[in-house]
Amino acid sequence: MDENIGQKIRALVREQFTCVLATASENRPHCSLMAYATNSSCDEIYLMTLTESRKYKNMCENPAVSLLIDTRRDRLKSDYAGTMALTVSGRFDKIIDNAEKERIRKELSRKHPGLKDFFLNPKLEPVKIIIESYLLLEGPVRAHYKTISEL
Numbered sequence: 504m505d506e507n508i509g510q511k512i513r514a515l516v517r518e519q520f521t522c523v524l525a526t527a528s529e530n531r532p533h534c535s536l537m538a539y540a541t542n543s544s545c546d547e548i549y550l551m552t553l554t555e556s557r558k559y560k561n562m563c564e565n566p567a568v569s570l571l572i573d574t575r576r577d578r579l580k581s582d583y584a585g586t587m588a589l590t591v592s593g594r595f596d597k598i599i600d601n602a603e604k605e606r607i608r609k610e611l612s613r614k615h616p617g618l619k620d621f622f623l624n625p626k627l628e629p630v631k632i633i634i635e636s637y638l639l640l641e642g643p644v645r646a647h648y649k650t651i652s653e654l
Contacts, residue, residue: 508647509654512637513545515572515589520615522591523571524550526561533557539570540607540614546651548591549607550630551622559628562595568632569593590638596631604629 524535535558540549548570552559562568570591598604607629612619621627637654639647 508639509649511587511641512589512639512647512649512654515574515587515639516541516545516548516591519572519574521572522548524558525569525571526558526565527567528557528561528564533561537570538611538615538618539572540610542610545654546634548593548632548634549611550632551608551611551627552630553626554628555626559630562630563597566595567592568595570632586642588640590640591632591634592636592638593632593634596633598629598631603631607631 520538522537522539524537526533526535535552535556537550537552541547542549570593571588572591573586573588575586575588598607608622611629612622615622634651636648636650639649641647
């Protein structure tokens with residue numbers, strides 16, 4: 504059963520296109536809807552943002568972040584039991600290597616071809632989130648917690 508949960512988590516992360524990024528600064532939360540991509544092992548998530556944005560400044564001050572990835576758009580309005588919601592806990596890792604920045608831009612452009620021109624904006628900064636744990640909620644009551652080492 505645990506192996507099946509890991510497969511469900513990886514599939515959900517790979518198949519969805521957007522997430523909600525939660526950051527905090529000075530004990531004040533901030534949420535942002537974001538396009539994302541992941542690496543093949545699903546232990547990193549990639550985003551792009553302006554360095555002047557509140558979310559980027561928050562992550563520089565407090566690297567602890569949370570993301571929400573869910574299937575609500577894939578379900579009927581009344582199908583709560585079939586909806587999955589994945590809370591991702593991780594930390595912001597500021598990228599300084601230009602080759603890694605370019606790799607992340609390409610990965611995001613591949614997953615989101617409609618945003619390719621947006622991702623080329625030189626004012627945007629690639630963001631890497633190192634995942635620490637996942638909490639998968641299947642329907643309103645079935646919850647499964649996995650650290651990244653258990654996945």
